[in-house]
Amino acid sequence: MKIVPRENRETPAGDALFIEAIALVEQAGPLEDAQAMRTAAAARNDSESRIAARARALGARIGLQETLDRARSLAPWVALGLVALVALAGLTLAGTVVGERRINVMVALASLLGVHIVTLFLWLVGLALPATAFQFSFGGLWLFLTARVAGGRTGQAPVLVRAASRLLARARLLPWALGFVSHAIWTLSFTVVMASVLFALAFRNYTLTWESTILEPAFFVRWVQMLGALPGLLGFPVPDAATVLGSTPAGGAGAAQRTWALWLAGCIVCYGLLPRALLTLGCGMVLRARKSSIRADTATPAYRKLVARFDAMAPSHVVDADPGAPAVTAPHGLAAGQTTNARLVIGFELPADWPWPPESMAALETAGFVVLRIDGSAIQRQRVLDQLAQARPRVVLVACHASASPDRGTARFLRDAAALAGECRIWLATRDGDADGVQRWRTWLADTGLATLQASDDLATVMLAEPQGRAAA
Amino acid sequence: MNAGTPILIAVVGHTNAGKTSLLRTLTRRVDFGEVASRPGTTRHVERVDLQVGGRTALRFFDTPGLEDAISLRSHLDAFGQGDAAAQTPPERIRRFLQSPEAHGDFEQEAKVLRTLLDADAAFLVIDVREAVLPKFRDEIELIGSCGKPVLPVLNFVSHAAARTAEWQALLAAYGLHAVVRFDAAAPFVGAERDLYQDLVTLLRHRRADLEAVVAHLAREARLRDAAAAQRIAGLLIDVASLRRLLPATTATAPAASPADAAAPSQGATTSREAAIAALRSDVFAQAQRCADDLLALYGFREGDAGEARLPLVEGRWSMDFFSPEAMKDAGIRLGKGAMVGAAVGAAADLAVGGLSLGAGVALGSALGGALAQGWSPLGRKLLHRLRDIQELSVEDNVLGVLLVWQVRLARALAQRGHAAAGHAVAENLDVALPPEAIVRVLRAVQPARAHPEWNSAKSGLLSVLRKHDAGPAKAHLLQSVTQAVQSITEYRAQPTV
Numbered sequence: 001m002k003i004v005p006r007e008n009r010e011t012p013a014g015d016a017l018f019i020e021a022i023a024l025v026e027q028a029g030p031l032e033d034a035q036a037m038r039t040a041a042a043a044r045n046d047s048e049s050r051i052a053a054r055a056r057a058l059g060a061r062i063g064l065q066e067t068l069d070r071a072r073s074l075a076p077w078v079a080l081g082l083v084a085l086v087a088l089a090g091l092t093l094a095g096t097v098v099g100e101r102r103i104n105v106m107v108a109l110a111s112l113l114g115v116h117i118v119t120l121f122l123w124l125v126g127l128a129l130p131a132t133a134f135q136f137s138f139g140g141l142w143l144f145l146t147a148r149v150a151g152g153r154t155g156q157a158p159v160l161v162r163a164a165s166r167l168l169a170r171a172r173l174l175p176w177a178l179g180f181v182s183h184a185i186w187t188l189s190f191t192v193v194m195a196s197v198l199f200a201l202a203f204r205n206y207t208l209t210w211e212s213t214i215l216e217p218a219f220f221v222r223w224v225q226m227l228g229a230l231p232g233l234l235g236f237p238v239p240d241a242a243t244v245l246g247s248t249p250a251g252g253a254g255a256a257q258r259t260w261a262l263w264l265a266g267c268i269v270c271y272g273l274l275p276r277a278l279l280t281l282g283c284g285m286v287l288r289a290r291k292s293s294i295r296a297d298t299a300t301p302a303y304r305k306l307v308a309r310f311d312a313m314a315p316s317h318v319v320d321a322d323p324g325a326p327a328v329t330a331p332h333g334l335a336a337g338q339t340t341n342a343r344l345v346i347g348f349e350l351p352a353d354w355p356w357p358p359e360s361m362a363a364l365e366t367a368g369f370v371v372l373r374i375d376g377s378a379i380q381r382q383r384v385l386d387q388l389a390q391a392r393p394r395v396v397l398v399a400c401h402a403s404a405s406p407d408r409g410t411a412r413f414l415r416d417a418a419a420l421a422g423e424c425r426i427w428l429a430t431r432d433g434d435a436d437g438v439q440r441w442r443t444w445l446a447d448t449g450l451a452t453l454q455a456s457d458d459l460a461t462v463m464l465a466e467p468q469g470r471a472a473a
Numbered sequence: 474m475n476a477g478t479p480i481l482i483a484v485v486g487h488t489n490a491g492k493t494s495l496l497r498t499l500t501r502r503v504d505f506g507e508v509a510s511r512p513g514t515t516r517h518v519e520r521v522d523l524q525v526g527g528r529t530a531l532r533f534f535d536t537p538g539l540e541d542a543i544s545l546r547s548h549l550d551a552f553g554q555g556d557a558a559a560q561t562p563p564e565r566i567r568r569f570l571q572s573p574e575a576h577g578d579f580e581q582e583a584k585v586l587r588t589l590l591d592a593d594a595a596f597l598v599i600d601v602r603e604a605v606l607p608k609f610r611d612e613i614e615l616i617g618s619c620g621k622p623v624l625p626v627l628n629f630v631s632h633a634a635a636r637t638a639e640w641q642a643l644l645a646a647y648g649l650h651a652v653v654r655f656d657a658a659a660p661f662v663g664a665e666r667d668l669y670q671d672l673v674t675l676l677r678h679r680r681a682d683l684e685a686v687v688a689h690l691a692r693e694a695r696l697r698d699a700a701a702a703q704r705i706a707g708l709l710i711d712v713a714s715l716r717r718l719l720p721a722t723t724a725t726a727p728a729a730s731p732a733d734a735a736a737p738s739q740g741a742t743t744s745r746e747a748a749i750a751a752l753r754s755d756v757f758a759q760a761q762r763c764a765d766d767l768l769a770l771y772g773f774r775e776g777d778a779g780e781a782r783l784p785l786v787e788g789r790w791s792m793d794f795f796s797p798e799a800m801k802d803a804g805i806r807l808g809k810g811a812m813v814g815a816a817v818g819a820a821a822d823l824a825v826g827g828l829s830l831g832a833g834v835a836l837g838s839a840l841g842g843a844l845a846q847g848w849s850p851l852g853r854k855l856l857h858r859l860r861d862i863q864e865l866s867v868e869d870n871v872l873g874v875l876l877v878w879q880v881r882l883a884r885a886l887a888q889r890g891h892a893a894a895g896h897a898v899a900e901n902l903d904v905a906l907p908p909e910a911i912v913r914v915l916r917a918v919q920p921a922r923a924h925p926e927w928n929s930a931k932s933g934l935l936s937v938l939r940k941h942d943a944g945p946a947k948a949h950l951l952q953s954v955t956q957a958v959q960s961i962t963e964y965r966a967q968p969t970v
Contacts, residue, residue: 046527169948301704301766304697308772311524312502319534320518320584351604377607378547403634404603405489405512408540408581440510447511 012295013167015052019296019303021064021156021163022055026302031058037313047307048298054306064156071150071157078146079185082138086189090115091196102207105264106220109227112193113272116186120275123182126175138185139178171293173286180283183276190273197268201261208260210244217245224263231266239263330452331418334392339422342393345463346384347373348413350401350429358429360459369463381413388420396421397462402428402437406444414450425462426455433457479522479529480679482672483589485616486598487609488512488538491628495598495655496521496535499665501772506535513538516581518588525689530682534592536585542611545582548574549615562618566590582615589619594676596668597625597649602634605643613647622675623649626668630654651675665690694887699955701767701883702962706954708763708879709872709914710947712756713921714928717748717865752865760875764882771886866922869915876914877906880961906961914957920950 025031033054040053059065093111123137143161151157168174200206210220221241228238243256297303347356356373357366372387374380388396396417400410418424426445428438438457445451456462484492493506493515500521507514516537523531552565552572566586569575575583589595597616603609616623625644630637641652651671655664666687673683921927927947 044527045524049527166948299696299699299703301700301707301770304700305766305769307693308501308697308770311500312504312772314500314502314522314524316502316505316519316521318517319520320588322516322537323580349604349606349608353604375607376543378543378611380607381543401604405487405600407488407512407538407608409543409608412541412544436510440512443511 013291015049015055016167016294016296017068017160017163018055018059018064019052020167021159022058023300023302024159024163024166025058025062025156031062033058036061037309041310041313047310048296050310051296051303051306062156064160067151067156068160071146071160074150075142075146078149079142079181080188082142082145082185083188083192086138086185087192087196090189090193101205102209104210105208105260106210106223108264109267112197112268116190116272116276119182119186120279123175123179126179137178137182139181142181142185143178167294167296170297171290171295173290173294176283176286176290180280180287183280183283186276187273187280190268190276194265194268194273198265201265206257206261208257208264220244227267227271228263230270231263234266234270236266236269237262330449331415331424333418333424334420334422336422339392339394341368342391343369344388344391344393344396344421345369345371345399346396346417347371347399349374349376349404349410350399354401354429354431358459361463364460364463366463376409376413381416385416385420388417392420392422394422395425396423397425397427399427399429400441402430402441402457403434404437406441406448408448411448411450414453418450418453424453425465426453427459427462428455428457429459430457477528479532480594480676480682481532481534481592483534483536483585483592483595483621484598485536485585485589485595486538487600487603487612488540489514490538490598490600490603492538492596492598493535495596495626495628496533499523499533499668503773513540513581518584523686525686530686530689534588536588537581539582539585539612539615541579541582542615543608545579546611546615548579549618561620563590563620566619586615586619589616589621592621593679594622594624594672595619597623599625599627599640599644600629601627601637601640602629602632603636605636605639610643613644613649617647624651624653624668624672624675625649626653626655628655631656697770698883698887698962699959701770701887702958703951703955704763704766704770705876705879705883706914706918706951706958708759709876709918709954709958710921710951711759711928712867712875713872713918714924714926715752715755715759715867716925716928717752748865752867756867756871756875760879763879767879767883767886771883773886872915872918873911876911876958876961880906880958884962910957910961913960914954917954917957918950 022031036054036057039057040050044050044053056065059068090112119137126137143165147157147161151160165174168177212220221244224239224244225241228236232238237259239256239259243259246256345357345361347354350356350373352375357371361371370391370393372384374384398414398417400406414424414426426441428441430437442455445453445455454462454465484496486492489510489512493508497503497505497508500523502521505521506519515535518537519535521533521535522529523533549565549569552568567590569579570583570587570590595616597613599609625640627637627640629635637654644650644652651674653664653668653671655668669683669687669690673680676683924947927950
């Protein structure tokens with residue numbers, strides 16, 4: 001008994017079964033999967049096989065694999081049990097119309113073929129309406145019983161059944177897969193039935209008759225001829241009109257009985273055994289051809305969520321490590337005695353469209369201040385530092401753009417400037433009061449070892465405060 | 474000849490320009506590196522891969538910021554003078570990297586240059602809010618002297634203080650005409666594709682690889698959006714199928730007027746209140762699970778909700794889905810009749826148990842639930858006749874609120890970068906969604922009302938076997954609701970173009 005996808009280990013279909021089953025289980029809440037995620041991410045490269053590996057790992061843990069293995073070993077026995085049941089039922093039904101070694105051919109035919117014809121019709125309907133296919137087939141019954149036998153009422157077997165049926169339904173293979181099992185069961189049953197019927201007819205003497213209360217004899221003649229046409233093509237004899245008319249319970253026997261018996265056998269072969277065998281073959285071929293369409297649905301939210309989670313696990317590597325910030329020392333200004341009374345204001349790396357000196361400075365008492373501006377280029381820096389070295393001012397005020405990001409180049413300039421003046425102060429200039437920027441600069445000054453420099457976003461504070469050197473003196 | 478090997482891309486730029494933010498967004502990883510507004514946050518070189526189909530297609534290197542380009546440029550001038558073997562700029566850089574200062578004062582810059590020399594191309598990230606200054610010129614020259622193709626990425630272009638035109642002029646002066654406008658903190662739809670397509674012009678021999686990356690990213694984005702729509706549809710079906718059974722005797726008290734509600738026995742009232750509270754908490758729990766799933770779907774961790782600074786996520790469940798304010802907020806100002814058609818009259822706002830069979834099928838699917846809406850006399854009568862049991866279910870207005878919130882959340886997540894720590898986010902989430910599309914979704918979800926067993930939280934494993942056929946029918950409904958939800962997202966996509 002070979003059924004897709006339950007028999008496939010480590011195949012796309014088998015992977016899909018586990019992915020689907022785990023997704024179903026996780027509908028009720030996520031499983032603890034840290035370990036499974038890690039191993040899957042380490043073992044595979046692409047998200048599809050990673051998700052499959054995760055599903056298999058989780059499936060093994062919660063018992064899906066175990067249940068599947070058990071179901072797989074039990075499935076053939078369940079199928080055989082169903083065969084026995086079908087064969088027994090057919091024969092019993094046929095047996096009830098055997099009275100005193102007398103067989104009513106029409107009733108025997110109906111009881112052997114009736115259920116089969118009805119289920120076959122329903123299966124054909126199910127092909128057209130896939131949603132309804134489940135209830136009416138031995139395949140569905142077999143799946144149900146296998147799951148029940150393998151997993152009991154509460155185990156993981158129902159999850160597997162539902163996952164398998166969802167997968168097959170999505171691949172539009174559900175009627176074909178269940179049909180394959182149903183047809184196989186029917187084929188085996190008809191083989192058993194045929195064997196027992198032929199055995200009974202071969203070694204026992206039966207009288208095959210027909211009878212009716214309301215139907216014309218001509219009706220039976222026509223039906224017997226019609227039903228016998230197909231078996232006739234295969235070489236089974238067809239009773240002629242005289243034989244039919246002579247085979248009422250009251251009528252004759254003899255050589256005609258042999259024709260009748262072979263006609264009955266031919267009908268069972270042609271209308272029972274052969275169609276089911278061919279359909280088994282056909283379903284098997286459809287399954288084989290479309291096996292590749294049994295795949296996990298990669299569009300579901302659960303699947304995409306896992307893709308995102310695996311993507312986020314991609315390791316990042318530090319390839320050039322940080323040796324740690326070098327130790328910084330606070331800059332030392334010139335001693336009070338080494339400075340002159342000059343005061344400098346330097347606009348450092350301010351946006352070109354800012355007026356300099358700013359209007360706010362014009363409002364202050366700026367007598368004695370030398371106001372400079374540099375854009376930070378190497379030449380201008382050098383020029384200003386040369387100027388500082390010559391002037392040795394008591395106070396140098398550096399105006400920085402508070403909204404710009406401070407950097408080590410700025411720190412270098414501030415250190416150089418601070419070393420050439422009695423005191424270095426920083427004005428954190430903003431246009432619209434960028435409090436975040438000011439705070440960022442303050443934090444940065446502290447981190448860079450420049451915390452000793454007085455810094456403020458208020459120009460008057462930093463510009464007009466008394467120099468520390470003089471206060472100390 | 475290079476096919477199959479990853480393309481190495483160094484992400485370089487001034488300190489604090491948003492290099493790590495850009496990489497977080499490009500790799501969809503909220504936990505990559507460290508992002509902060511203080512300068513020099515990244516001090517090492519860190520590598521992260523972008524996988525396409527199980528293979529590393531792009532390998533990004535996050536580098537420390539360039540901070541002292543001016544001094545380094547002056548320092549570099551000393552190299553190669555009078556040395557015939559070091560006349561090309563990259564050769565001078567190599568000489569510098571072997572000198573002691575490469576591990577001293579210019580340690581950080583040396584890391585950047587070392588990485589850049591080994592890379593195939595560089596993304597030069599620029600914070601366009603900064604004024605164009607000589608130090609940036611020196612940075613561009615430094616990076617250019619490594620001799621690698623450079624693609625400038627302008628960050629914060631949507632900021633008020635952006636000086637995009639000035640920067641473009643400066644970059645053009647250095648021959649960098651292909652420029653990608655990006656905003657690591659704001660919606661970045663389309664910018665990512667532009668980035669890789671412009672990279673093709675710089676790396677022509679890797680065209681096939683880069684186009685595969687673009688195709689892969691587009692496919693992933695499509696699948697993510699579709700999955701989000703399906704998740705939201707699943708939530709709506711779950712909530713629509715939610716139901717609480719009440720013995721009729723406890724529910725007969727008309728809650729429409731407070732006076733009436735107080736009249737019957739105390740026990741009946743409290744049991745009804747308890748049922749309502751329980752149903753509400755079910756709705757909250759399912760909505761929260763959906764939001765968490767959406768976060769995970771777009772690569773945000775649940776714990777990152779705070780960091781991601783999404784207004785929707787931050788205050789997400791403090792708001793009452795059931796209040797009229799919530800409906801107003803969601804832009805659902807439609808009357809009940811407009812919601813599900815004229816079939817739902819004012820009187821028929823109670824889904825009645827036992828009506829889902831026979832004559833009830835059509836009626837039952839049209840009936841909205843009644844939660845905090847009062848018990849209708851008609852419903853009560855039908856109820857008493859038929860079964861003596863009442864069913865409490867969730868109203869269409871509430872479904873509409875859930876829908877709008879989740880769609881907005883998904884939209885915000887789809888468009889946002891993964892990096893926006895501390896940046897103000899200019900996301901316009903309050904634009905009303907098209908009412909007719911909402912109504913379409915709510916109509917589509919109605920069949921779920923007749924199937925309490927479809928609620929995924931409720932369908933335990935035991936019911937799995939018995940309800941086999943719920944599978945195809947529910948899957949079909951899920952599909953049609955998903956399509957309806959997607960029509961909202963697609964409708965939204967057009968005006969933003």
